[in-house]
Amino acid sequence: MEFRYLPMTETDKKEMLQTIGVSSTDELFSDIPSSVRFQGELNLKKPANEYELKKELTEMANKNASLRQYTSFLGAGVYDHFIPSVVDHVISRSEFYTAYTPYQPEISQGELQAIFEFQTMISELTGMPVANSSMYDGGTSLAEAVNLSAAQTRRKKVLVSQAVHPESRAVIETYARGQNVEIVEIGLKNGLTDLEHLEQELDDTIAGVVIQYPNFFGQIEPLHKVEELIKQQKKTMFIVSSNPLALGYLTPPGEFGADIVVGDTQVFGIAGQFGGPHCGYFATTEKLMRKVPGRLVGQTKDEDGVRGFVLTLQAREQHIRRDKATSNICSNQALNALASSVAMSSIGKHGLRKMATLNMQKARYAIAQCNAAGLEVVYENSSFNEFVVKFSESVPAINDKLFEKGIIGGYDLERHYPELTGHMLIAVTEIRTKEEIDTFVKELGDING
Template sequence: MTHRYLPQTEEDTRQMLDTIGVSSVEELFSDIPKAVRTPDHLPLKRALKEGELVKTFRQFAAKNADSKTYTSFLGAGVYDHYIPSVVDSVISRSEFYTAYTPYQPEISQGELQAIFEFQTMICELTGMDVANSSMYDGPTALAEAAMLAAGQTKRRTLLVSDAVHPQAKEVITTYAKGQYIDVKMIPLTEDGTTDLEALEGLMSDDTAAVIVQYPNFFGRIEPMDRLQKLLENEKALFIASSNPLALGCLTPPGAFGCDIVAGDAQVFGIPQSFGGPHCGYFAVKSKFMRKVPGRLVGQTVDEQGRRGFVLTLQAREQHIRRDKATSNICSNQALNALAASVAMSALGKDGVVELAKQNAQKAYYAKRALLKAGVRVITEQPTFHEFVIELNRPVSEVNDALFEKGIIGGYDLGNVRSEWSHRMLVAVTEQRTKNEIHEFVEQVVAIDGN
């Protein structure tokens, strides 16, 4: 008898038992003492019929609060952006959503070209020479960049701005521990940017890289030109984590001499999905091309001179000797990279610039509205689409009250530092309307007692 979800028949079980020479499943596990075995009958509810199962999971899903039913001002690394409808149409095609690693280029030209286009667009946005075919997410891409720097320079200290995303800092620290690399945090100035004087004091002959986020976790725009001047005579690498959408209106990191730029492409065509999966990107100067983790797709011609695409420079442990590998990352996010490519193509160069400008302008509008209403704005200086406000009550309480009004509030910075429990990181994307912004301001003022 077959089961709908466990298609193993009693005959299948009998054949397997006969093959290994035991008479029953009980005999198979007889060497394991009964005292440590799971009871025969687990306290499980009865199996549901398909209709009941679908209904049950829909009820579970309905308990989620998402940006389709709530007005969201939550960002901190994952954002509510417009996704062109063509994205879902393309990535739902079976030749894309079932594709994994295109090891056979003769039958994978579509997938390979899609990855190649992703690499090209990332290079154009970041101002870098080479980009790989994507990575798991932004934080792991940044950690891989840090490890590349340590391996390239043969130095054992990383200087990381305290304005880098807290989760990215944790991932870097985790990677570094296994490689016996020291991670030191660069403190911040009062305006929420990297303290360059403190950075100068931390620099040494053992510094492998200086890592900043642009725009940083608090929404501030780092002084990249001053960082470039500070590092131009140093052997340490200059690494930036960048929101690629912000680069639609900001000077690209490559123009400031960055050696490596990493980040997350979730902002282009990839749903928030309650935290993932998303799509990291990784771009470098050409001299580091052979050190890039993961894989790259290259453009070539066949025997007839026709354009074609192939996997190239796969400097990972599956393809070369383990001691020569630059990383043990063994996959990419091809489907999400495709979604990002389709979104960027649908928007076009002008569309990406317009989208970026709308984010910056709407955030500025919200910031001014909050200031006018008497709310203290910590980051009055230039920001992209996030800024910090300070409240009279704990952010957790304000957010609970906002939620009752159908609004998802900003990120509680008390999760980063306990003394910041009254500080909220507010994200305003192009999705937010003027009415939604004013409603948010009114509710914050009413709830917080400004």
């Protein structure tokens, strides 16, 4: 649907000025001293009619690199996955597209049920009994988990693995600064969290431990070993940031004793774009359900015994009580949560497992092809759909050459890990074909010499 911009006519302008009792625009702004008023002409293009404007904007838009024309092997938190066409059809319906917070359950049953279904699916994927109605994105969701662990344990130090997404770690640092929480980073060993370093830092002053699963390098962290270390310290909370698609195949964090599981559902029904939109999720134990940031939707029955849904356990007011608030989150990503719910529902339980399996299989094939081409795959641990390859040339230079071939290359790890010069993080999803992978590896081999 397109909406036309209807410009103000001179008659409209005169009527408005007369209504407020002034004769001209200059008189309207007469209270502003002439010394600070701009007297010249703005450096703007000449006005264009609708046809000319649409043509110009289309030409500008066509300069963007679209995933419709380019084959992408870029991941690092935003992925190119299959999105069922039903997703856009559902979220474009006006009752969802324009909905705000469903405070009035009697007129918001559709929205409330959609959120409830999202919570249910997140609980099933993570193995956790409680999930909220969504968060802004995975990074803020993880930062909220860190602050919750500090408030719950009354401790002011949190251990965060350097294998956690660097941008998420930056958000954690920002949130923690306001709560005077100290963040201690745990180093890496062969692409995984250094468990020896973790054990050295663990003591009775630690509020929580943050691990990503799979981690930023695509490697699958041994959560059972991390759990054993954390269990030795009473009260210390186990926080896991997880790609929900990977949980369609991997053992869920809830089975490893996680206290809080967070992540981003961009992998389900949300297209990759310039920084968003995203949809964070937040799942936890029943013990913490009243401390969960954001909103919770509960299932109930009305006086006639008919199934219904309401906001439950929390009121918005508890999030605006300054230093006594459980969180500063007063909203959610209901539309994007709906997109993820529709995607998960249409793909189905068995389809989701198959989708996760395809990601792993195709990534394994790409790794085998890279090895066969003489490229250096750095880590040999278990991984999901991302892996790291080391090159003699800089990654930005390689990506420029790949782009000329219609390929969006992987992520330059040197941006956040200075010691990883020439290391590229490559993502392979279920929609990459054998031909696309073969072409990508061949181009990498030719560039690498």
